Amino acid sequence: MRIIVDHVSKAYEFYVSHGLFRRQKKSVQALSDISFQVNKGSVMGLVGPNGSGKTTTVKLVSGVMYCPEGKILIDGLNPYDKCLSYRQKVTLFMGTRGRLDPDMSIRELSDMYAGIYGLSRQKARTQLMQMGEMLNLSSDLLNKQVRTLSLGQRMKGEICLAFLHRPEIIFLDEPTIGLDSVSSKAIRHFLVDYVKSSGAAMILTSHQLRDIEDTCDSLFILKNGTQAYYGDLDNLPRQFAVNTKITFQLEKQPAAEKLLLKNYHLAKAGEKTYQIDCSYEDLDDLLNAIYSLGPVSKLKIEKLDFESMIEAMTI
Numbered sequence: 019m020r021i022i023v024d025h026v027s028k029a030y031e032f033y034v035s036h037g038l039f040r041r042q043k044k045s046v047q048a049l050s051d052i053s054f055q056v057n058k059g060s061v062m063g064l065v066g067p068n069g070s071g072k073t074t075t076v077k078l079v080s081g082v083m084y085c086p087e088g089k090i091l092i093d094g095l096n097p098y099d100k101c102l103s104y105r106q107k108v109t110l111f112m113g114t115r116g117r118l119d120p121d122m123s124i125r126e127l128s129d130m131y132a133g134i135y136g137l138s139r140q141k142a143r144t145q146l147m148q149m150g151e152m153l154n155l156s157s158d159l160l161n162k163q164v165r166t167l168s169l170g171q172r173m174k175g176e177i178c179l180a181f182l183h184r185p186e187i188i189f190l191d192e193p194t195i196g197l198d199s200v201s202s203k204a205i206r207h208f209l210v211d212y213v214k215s216s217g218a219a220m221i222l223t224s225h226q227l228r229d230i231e232d233t234c235d236s237l238f239i240l241k242n243g244t245q246a247y248y249g250d251l252d253n254l255p256r257q258f259a260v261n262t263k264i265t266f267q268l269e270k271q272p273a274a275e276k277l278l279l280k281n282y283h284l285a286k287a288g289e290k291t292y293q294i295d296c297s298y299e300d301l302d303d304l305l306n307a308i309y310s311l312g313p314v315s316k317l318k319i320e321k322l323d324f325e326s327m328i329e330a331m332t333i
Contacts, residue, residue: 020187020219021056021079026088028074048074049243051088056219056236061209063230063251064223066240067332072223073191075240079221080110080189092187106135109185113192116176120165124155124175127164128182135183142182149178152208170201177205181212188213188220194229206232227325239331246331254327255298261322262298266308267291267315279307291316 028049033041049071056062064072077083079090081097081104090097095104118127125146132142150160153174164172177193190209194202210233213220222233230237230251237254239247247257255261267290277284279294280303287293296304298321308314 020058022091023054024089025051025053052245054238054248059217061220061234062236063234064238070240071243076189076191107186109180110189111180113195118164123161125160131179131182153204170197186218188218190222192224194226209233231324241332260295262296263320264294266317269313272311280304
């Protein structure tokens with residue numbers, strides 16, 4: 019086991035002003051009794067609306083903030099202690115906070131980071147070239163001043179530096195924010211390949227739900243600081259009684275007694291067009307029942323899309 023979060027809660031205290039000389043102390047509960055685990059070689063997506071506690075969770079689990087209630091263990095270590103063995107295997111990347119010096123090149127920055135991580139310059143440059151190739155960063159781009167690079171190129175450079183020491187525990191907060199689809203896809207492919215090859219454990223939070231779909235195998239949904247869903251990505255549709263829509267055309271209108279198929283209502287959606295909203299698990303039985311009604315044409319099956327499921331879980 020790589021990452022264990024056990025019944026963690028976190029509250030923030032703040033003051034409200036009441037006139038010039040008076041203020042009142044208040045608190046807001048950012049997280050309430052959340053628990054999850056991330057194993058070696060897996061990626062957990064952390065999603066939820068703004069203010070749901072995603073960034074607080076990442077800061078607590080990575081050791082940036084102290085955990086006041088509950089237990090957090092990273093390979094058996096308390097991340098807030100920041101011992102050397104923990105720091106050597108972890109990386110925290112926050113896409114909203116760039117750390118590239120605009121007057122230096124990514125290659126020069128990698129030389130500097132090599133010293134911080136205790137790597138030889140040659141090893142750091144070799145790893146930088148390998149990651150640059152995976153992220154479509156040419157040698158020329160790696161040697162350019164950061165200020166001359168595009169946003170996507172700078173973000174890829176940030177990723178390269180964050181992964182320079184081959185981390186085993188990875189926390190990513192919005193790694194594709196503001197990027198075009200091509201750059202985002204390259205970063206997603208890099209993350210998947212890295213986890214498979216290194217056996218790392220990763221927590222990824224992103225408002226770009228395509229990042230979650232393409233990268234993660236498990237999912238933790240936060241709603242107002244509490245757990246709305248925790249489990250495999252593939253099991254999310256099972257949380258909904260209705261998650262599939264079937265539309266089709268029939269040459270003849272079915273008899274009234276046949277408008278109920280396997281306890282689902284057969285609704286008319288247009289001339290000769292019908293629709294059933296159902297559970298995906300009942301799909302095979304329903305298709306057999308539909309074809310028993312007569313000749314069928316223009317059959318279409320639509321699953322509830324990922325974005326709609328996330329939205330429904332967090333409203």
